[in-house]
Amino acid sequence: MKYRTHKLENGLTILAEVNDSAYFAGYGFFVRTGARDESPEIAGVSHFLEHMVFKGTERRTAEQVNRELDDLGSSSNARTGEESTIYHASVLPEFQGQVVDLLCDIMRPSLRVNDFETEKKVIIEEIMMYQDQPPYGGHERLLASYFGNHPLGQSVLGTVDTVSGLSASQMMEYFHRQYSPGNMALVAAGNVDFDRLVDDATRHCGGWEPFEVHRDTRHADVSLDFDSMVKEQSAANTSCRCHPAQRPMTLIDMRCGSSTPFWAMMGKPFVLGIAGFGACRVGSHRQL
Amino acid sequence: MIHHEVLPNGLILVAQVMPWLQSAAFTLAFPSGCRFDPADRQGLSNFTCEMAFRGGGGYSSRELVEELEALGCDYYSSSGIYHSFFGGALPAENLYASLEMYVKSIGHADLPVDQLEDGRNVCIREIEGLDDDLVGRTMLALRSRYYGQPFGRNADGDMLGIQSINEQDIRDYYQNFYQPDGMIIAVAGQCDWQKLKAHVLKLTEHWAARATPMPNASGQQNGYHHIDHSSNQTHIGIAWPAAAFGSDEYYLNRAAIGVLSDGMSSRLFSEVREKRGLCYSVSASCHSIHNRGGVFAYSGTTTDSAQETLNVILAEARKLSEGIEPQELDRLKVQFRSNLIMQQESCRSRVSSLVSDVFYLNRIRTLDEINDRINALTVESVNAFLESNPPGPFDVVTLGEKALEVEREISHS
Numbered sequence: 226m227k228y229r230t231h232k233l234e235n236g237l238t239i240l241a242e243v244n245d246s247a248y249f250a251g252y253g254f255f256v257r258t259g260a261r262d263e264s265p266e267i268a269g270v271s272h273f274l275e276h277m278v279f280k281g282t283e284r285r286t287a288e289q290v291n292r293e294l295d296d297l298g299s300s301s302n303a304r305t306g307e308e309s310t311i312y313h314a315s316v317l318p319e320f321q322g323q324v325v326d327l328l329c330d331i332m333r334p335s336l337r338v339n340d341f342e343t344e345k346k347v348i349i350e351e352i353m354m355y356q357d358q359p360p361y362g363g364h365e366r367l368l369a370s371y372f373g374n375h376p377l378g379q380s381v382l383g384t385v386d387t388v389s390g391l392s393a394s395q396m397m398e399y400f401h402r403q404y405s406p407g408n409m410a411l412v413a414a415g416n417v418d419f420d421r422l423v424d425d426a427t428r429h430c431g432g433w434e435p436f437e438v439h440r441d442t443r444h445a446d447v448s449l450d451f452d453s454m455v456k457e458q459s460a461a462n463t464s465c466r467c468h469p470a471q472r473p474m475t476l477i478d479m480r481c482g483s484s485t486p487f488w489a490m491m492g493k494p495f496v497l498g499i500a501g502f503g504a505c506r507v508g509s510h511r512q513l
Numbered sequence: 514m515i516h517h518e519v520l521p522n523g524l525i526l527v528a529q530v531m532p533w534l535q536s537a538a539f540t541l542a543f544p545s546g547c548r549f550d551p552a553d554r555q556g557l558s559n560f561t562c563e564m565a566f567r568g569g570g571g572y573s574s575r576e577l578v579e580e581l582e583a584l585g586c587d588y589y590s591s592s593g594i595y596h597s598f599f600g601g602a603l604p605a606e607n608l609y610a611s612l613e614m615y616v617k618s619i620g621h622a623d624l625p626v627d628q629l630e631d632g633r634n635v636c637i638r639e640i641e642g643l644d645d646d647l648v649g650r651t652m653l654a655l656r657s658r659y660y661g662q663p664f665g666r667n668a669d670g671d672m673l674g675i676q677s678i679n680e681q682d683i684r685d686y687y688q689n690f691y692q693p694d695g696m697i698i699a700v701a702g703q704c705d706w707q708k709l710k711a712h713v714l715k716l717t718e719h720w721a722a723r724a725t726p727m728p729n730a731s732g733q734q735n736g737y738h739h740i741d742h743s744s745n746q747t748h749i750g751i752a753w754p755a756a757a758f759g760s761d762e763y764y765l766n767r768a769a770i771g772v773l774s775d776g777m778s779s780r781l782f783s784e785v786r787e788k789r790g791l792c793y794s795v796s797a798s799c800h801s802i803h804n805r806g807g808v809f810a811y812s813g814t815t816t817d818s819a820q821e822t823l824n825v826i827l828a829e830a831r832k833l834s835e836g837i838e839p840q841e842l843d844r845l846k847v848q849f850r851s852n853l854i855m856q857q858e859s860c861r862s863r864v865s866s867l868v869s870d871v872f873y874l875n876r877i878r879t880l881d882e883i884n885d886r887i888n889a890l891t892v893e894s895v896n897a898f899l900e901s902n903p904p905g906p907f908d909v910v911t912l913g914e915k916a917l918e919v920e921r922e923i924s925h926s
Contacts, residue, residue, distance in 0.1 A: 279777075298849075356745050
């Protein structure tokens, strides 16, 4: 495997892990933006924008974007987190040119108002869906409890109220504040033609105007209090704990397995106790 | 290269040698599963599976897990309708050592009585977890009605069953069903067939075989069933008959359901989510038991949108009988081809397919064979199939705050 990298003049990073013997290749845009870059009144805009990116551009309607992704036989998806938003598609190597064209194009979405209002309904459905599915709410509650008022404690999905109140112009303003080429990377892995990737990216993305992006990176005064969330409809209990010296995700992930260090740390009965995986109680704890 | 051989004790060994990978995956599928759970001990298969992975063959429960992790093995165990699965994926050079550990420990399980209550607690947590999984509850209720007993069961069992199971029940179940006749050991990844075969033969030569006849199925319940539940969303499950996996018409039906639900340009995604914004999740997929098939569709949506969502899904399913378009089939063929090739980079995915092929077809489909079947699909053949097999009759289950209106032909079927 070879690692290749290139930077366009406007700051867009192109990075690839090239494996000539792979059957497939994956391509994706990684954007350094997420819930931590939102102000409270636009909570959820990063994730909503992630949906809207698939809703068409100057060159393509939403229907065309969806159809092309299927025409290429792609396995594609997108996700938004606290710190990043990622769009990716895996295809057979013969479709590299087409999928890169498509991915580059949707990074400059039209954000049409009609599509915005229809998709808002989908986002609200998604929020309602997760509210019915513990322990999803628990994870966000844990981060909020741990990080307090720091931006890292903000919800990725936002709430029904904040999403309902969002306007297309607020989203456009956020887009023009965060999606600078210098704040993005085009990343590929697998059977990738890197030289062609650079050529195509230069052609499709070279004209994107760069601008400065600011991120609030102040130190987080984390909270070590116990917090609980009770859902009366929920049957099972789950405890999630944060260790002040580690990123919370590390330990949250570990609760799902029975790995040796976790056993050694917690003892088996606790592992068994949380293996049922349905949350109604979440908290950070001093003893870990 | 694919290998398939039945060993003298009835154990079926299958392997796909994938020399381009650095990893390997394997599974031991014992011919057990919830189909054999007594009616008053539902969950016995799952409970036994939990206990069988708690040490044996000289390994304690803790040693087993620690050594597997030292080998870099991403391990799992689970119980389904037809099998109890124990498997893992790991660096290829540790395959034989891990297999040996699995065969020795699970094939000679201690079933430690001092861990019986720990095991029971795990099973109880799994059942309680389902109370929080509204999608799972909806689809399990639908499958239970559609397939009947025992093939529509929740493999986790039920609370009464789990609480009734004692040590002897588990020992008897283990004695009866953890045996080689019909058991499948599947391996995919970088491995050597001759070495693998010799290894497995040596490890299992003393296992005694015991036949496990397939139980009979009860009848199904048709029509509409609503489960009252206070939740944000109403969950909708819809089932209708379909060609079973392995039947001549399977690929024709699979293509039709692909047009309905595969991809972001599929009819359901476009009509239900993209055009109307009715939901976040909508899908339909083919499912089979050993002698029957079905299509299972799902969507979850807020109470106010539920009726329209149900109506649109049913309308799109019915509309299939009017036929599919050439562009839809072309698009689907590319997706099928991509998925097939993508599988070649995943030993886990291949192991799962090997077990499924052997169990349902008693042979392994080659990549070329599947490709040929896909290429042979034409708009005419799919449409002729749909004309003579229009989707329906429909069984519907909903879970939420309010029952929905269903047509007379569904509610009275």
